[in-house]
Amino acid sequence: MQKLLVQISYIDNRIIDDYTVEMWHRTFPDDITYVEAATAVPIAFAESDAYVTPHRILHIVKRMRQNHATRNQHVERLQIESSWNGDDVPECRDHETPITKCDPCQHQLSAVAGTMNDDRLHEWAIENIYRKA
Numbered sequence: 001m002q003k004l005l006v007q008i009s010y011i012d013n014r015i016i017d018d019y020t021v022e023m024w025h026r027t028f029p030d031d032i033t034y035v036e037a038a039t040a041v042p043i044a045f046a047e048s049d050a051y052v053t054p055h056r057i058l059h060i061v062k063r064m065r066q067n068h069a070t071r072n073q074h075v076e077r078l079q080i081e082s083s084w085n086g087d088d089v090p091e092c093r094d095h096e097t098p099i100t101k102c103d104p105c106q107h108q109l110s111a112v113a114g115t116m117n118d119d120r121l122h123e124w125a126i127e128n129i130y131r132k133a
């Protein structure tokens with residue numbers, strides 16, 4: 001928690017003492033990992049000039065988890081539809097990475113997933129994401 005607050009202080013120059021660390025610690029649920037919270041810090045600063053609070057960090061972590069879950073659902077669906085087996089996952093063109101492991105391409109897929117039906121999405125992925133065989 002101290003490490004997290006030190007990161008935050010690099011931007012807003014806040015003073016961190018033991019009480020601050022203790023209160024942040026008590027505010028955070030146990031299941032929030034350091035990595036999640038540390039990822040949320042730059043997002044919080046990028047999104048708003050408001051003073052960064054535990055509430056704000058928790059809110060962003062929750063959103064990140066939801067986005068991640070949604071993305072996984074889309075990818076699972078795509079996997080089932082095209083009947084990939086374990087060794088047969090298509091690679092993306094841009095990063096030559098199995099599509100299930102490529103974060104930027106999964107983001108792209110989930111960004112368009114809401115705008116078209118499943119068949120069209122699969123075609124779109126073949127046109128725009130997958131490496132041509």
Ligand SMILES: [Zn+2]
Binds near residue numbers: 092093
């Ligand atoms: Zn990729």
